Amino acid sequence: MISKNEVKYIRSLGQQKGRLESGAFLVEGAKIVTEMIMQCANQVQKIYATAPFIESVRDISGYIDLIEVDNEMLERLSLMQAPNQALAVMKKFDFPLPPTDSKEWLMLLDGIQDPGNLGTIIRLADWFGIRNILCTLDCADCYNPKVVQASMGSIARIGVHAINWTDWLSNYKGPVIGTMLDGEPIQNFSFPDHGLIVIGREGSGIRTEMKSLLTQSIAIPSFGKAESLNAAVATGIVLWEMKRGS
Amino acid sequence: MISKNEVKYIRSLGQQKGRLESGAFLVEGAKIVTEMIMQCANQVQKIYATAPFIESVRDISGYIDLIEVDNEMLERLSLMQAPNQALAVMKKFDFPLPPTDSKEWLMLLDGIQDPGNLGTIIRLADWFGIRNILCTLDCADCYNPKVVQASMGSIARIGVHAINWTDWLSNYKGPVIGTMLDGEPIQNFSFPDHGLIVIGREGSGIRTEMKSLLTQSIAIPSFGKAESLNAAVATGIVLWEMKRGS
Numbered sequence: 089m090i091s092k093n094e095v096k097y098i099r100s101l102g103q104q105k106g107r108l109e110s111g112a113f114l115v116e117g118a119k120i121v122t123e124m125i126m127q128c129a130n131q132v133q134k135i136y137a138t139a140p141f142i143e144s145v146r147d148i149s150g151y152i153d154l155i156e157v158d159n160e161m162l163e164r165l166s167l168m169q170a171p172n173q174a175l176a177v178m179k180k181f182d183f184p185l186p187p188t189d190s191k192e193w194l195m196l197l198d199g200i201q202d203p204g205n206l207g208t209i210i211r212l213a214d215w216f217g218i219r220n221i222l223c224t225l226d227c228a229d230c231y232n233p234k235v236v237q238a239s240m241g242s243i244a245r246i247g248v249h250a251i252n253w254t255d256w257l258s259n260y261k262g263p264v265i266g267t268m269l270d271g272e273p274i275q276n277f278s279f280p281d282h283g284l285i286v287i288g289r290e291g292s293g294i295r296t297e298m299k300s301l302l303t304q305s306i307a308i309p310s311f312g313k314a315e316s317l318n319a320a321v322a323t324g325i326v327l328w329e330m331k332r333g334s
Numbered sequence: 335m336i337s338k339n340e341v342k343y344i345r346s347l348g349q350q351k352g353r354l355e356s357g358a359f360l361v362e363g364a365k366i367v368t369e370m371i372m373q374c375a376n377q378v379q380k381i382y383a384t385a386p387f388i389e390s391v392r393d394i395s396g397y398i399d400l401i402e403v404d405n406e407m408l409e410r411l412s413l414m415q416a417p418n419q420a421l422a423v424m425k426k427f428d429f430p431l432p433p434t435d436s437k438e439w440l441m442l443l444d445g446i447q448d449p450g451n452l453g454t455i456i457r458l459a460d461w462f463g464i465r466n467i468l469c470t471l472d473c474a475d476c477y478n479p480k481v482v483q484a485s486m487g488s489i490a491r492i493g494v495h496a497i498n499w500t501d502w503l504s505n506y507k508g509p510v511i512g513t514m515l516d517g518e519p520i521q522n523f524s525f526p527d528h529g530l531i532v533i534g535r536e537g538s539g540i541r542t543e544m545k546s547l548l549t550q551s552i553a554i555p556s557f558g559k560a561e562s563l564n565a566a567v568a569t570g571i572v573l574w575e576m577k578r579g580s
Contacts, residue, residue: 204450208564217557242560275578311463311577314488318454321570324563328571329578331557332521 113231121174137174183247188259199289207238208320214242271305359477367420383420429493434505445535453484454566460488517551
């Protein structure tokens with residue numbers, strides 16, 4: 089039996105306030121919950137799921153608390169329009185912030201507020217082997233359920249760090265490469281072997297105070313009439329160009 | 335004064351049934367409605383907007399019927415959570431279907447059902463100079479308000495054709511290039527000067543019957559652990575690679 093308070097607690101994780109107070113977040117859907125059990129069972133606090141789902145994961149779920157619910161209860165707990173078998177309450181990840189002399193490729197997102205875009209960018213980082221993403225404090229919260237959903241499980245592998253960017257960036261030792269409409273066409277740019285890629289907000293782009301810290305600006309050339317590209321798509325093209333070699 | 339029936343009609347355009355019956359669709363928001371007036375005023379049937387918006391477009395709106403509404407009425411008419419000044423009822427576009435011996439680059443979308451992805455792909459086509467997109471009948475409707483929104487005005491410039499794909503594709507004369515997980519890495523592929531790029535559904539990919547009609551399959555190499563890329567992001571990378579030259 090699930091108490092009213094428990095329902096209330098789970099639903100509070102749909103809001104940033106609830107997640108801040110508890111240090112927990114929600115993951116929904118059979119596929120991604122199964123992936124979380126396999127990848128990071130120690131982060132999973134509780135799973136609420138239908139009987140068939142519980143059967144399917146019993147052998148791999150170790151000490152995780154599995155709570156059987158019917159569809160009606162799942163609908164009450166879920167934040168999705170069409171809940172899908174399982175919902176996990178998870179502990180937030182604790183990836184260490186990369187040092188300012190890191191020799192890896194990193195990304196800095198400036199004010200990316202659309203949760204779908206943020207989740208897609210996390211998934212992209214995971215595709216292109218980037219392990220850490222820095223976010224300005226006005227980006228969407230990476231534990232927002234829509235971000236988690238769009239990341240398709242990559243949230244468990246990629247460190248996403250909401251930081252007060254000014255200190256970190258002014259101490260950063262590597263090249264700082266930003267996408268700007270008037271930057272150098274990316275196909276002509278020789279990407280170094282590490283650095284920080286800065287992605288600005290759709291519409292307004294990288295904020296002025298941050299622009300002055302770029303060591304290089306790059307652009308994706310246009311061949312048609314659209315004014316701009318979606319932020320996640322632009323990130324994908326830049327990361328691909330960085331990785332493809334020339 | 336706006337009658338109950340008029341409100342009902344406008345709201346019906348949020349559903350495919352309403353759009354099929356009327357041949358009309360909705361465009362919302364100050365920026366995109368202004369763009370529609372400037373680009374294709376003859377497609378705009380009526381604009382419902384706040385007084386300041388009407389003032390701002392009066393000189394450019396010619397014979398378009400401008401109907402002043404207050405915020406309360408705009409909220410009743412709008413399908414958005416936060417309506418933004420203006421809403422236009424527009425006539426669907428009537429771009430001619432490209433011939434099967436077309437010498438332009440074309441795209442064929444196989445079952446892209448997420449409206450945000452479809453809209454983003456239309457915007458991408460417009461960025462990369464592709465003028466026509468073919469869609470299988472199980473794709474999202476390109477006049478779905480979420481598609482129109484995500485296309486950011488590109489819906490007015492790109493022909494999006496929902497077709498029974500088998501006939502058209504079996505008669506098509508150019509190269510048919512599909513994205514597949516086991517395709518040739520795109521950086522090694524020499525794109526011809528025209529052809530059809532086929533984008534499959536996220537998860538399941540291009541359907542089997544269509545695969546047999548591909549003349550070439552290509553893939554975006556992975557450098558990390560994510561299982562797949564978002565369909566719109568993958569489209570962006572493929573179109574960029576096609577355009578960048580080698």
